[in-house]
Amino acid sequence: MPRLKNETFGGGDQSWLGSTHGIANARTEVLDISTFTAGTHYPNGYIPSGTPVAKVGGVLVPYDGTEATVTGAGILAGFVLTDQPVVGTADFAVPVLDHGRVRASKVPGTFTAPAAAAKRAATTFVFV
Template sequence: MDLQPITYSESTTADRPWLASRHGLDTPLTVTLDIALFTSGTHYRPSSLLQQRNTFLAGIPLGRITATGLYGPWDKAATDGRATFTGVLLAEVPFAPTSTRAGAALLWHGVIAVAHIPGGLNPADIAQSTAQIHFI
């Protein structure tokens, strides 16, 4: 039997069509996502035979869960704190299919092109916000 190590590299390009300005990119907040609150296919790409990891989509609107301090998808009807818009997920986040939490970067200050937010976002629906986001 001849076992040889295999080396490979992977490169990706950030896909953020919703980002309308570089303003705020130097001040993201580090947050922890509660994976159980997100939906496969809507908020993240599920793993496949070739890619053994799930990947959150950049640009997902987020809210902070009051009781735990974790973050989940913003939901104007949520009663756990996520009704307050805190910003958007700055970059794609890969995570193992069995993970319950994932570290991420929150863009809380900047300019966003609303038409390109994954899943859509109507700024008129945001009643409460801790973010300093300008929507165009």
């Protein structure tokens, strides 16, 4: 008998999207789940839609919004487009929005739109 699992989840709260521009062109990237903390980044068992991420060493890690951090995790790579369930400890692929309009006030957590050009050099976002 195969191991069957029944799951129900949706696209998540996408109120952080400022428009539909870019969602059809989200790219697939690998998320390094070991760099995310269960109680902080996915307390409900999933990485929420709109989570800001940076790309370090070829994988996605939590974005460091500290304005003085303009290397590594301090460079915004984009936002996780849809809720992503976390199962186990293996890294997994996620859709990442890297251009479009974003409502900064609706991004999960305590996100502030980056002011330094170096922090947003890898993306093209209009923050509304």
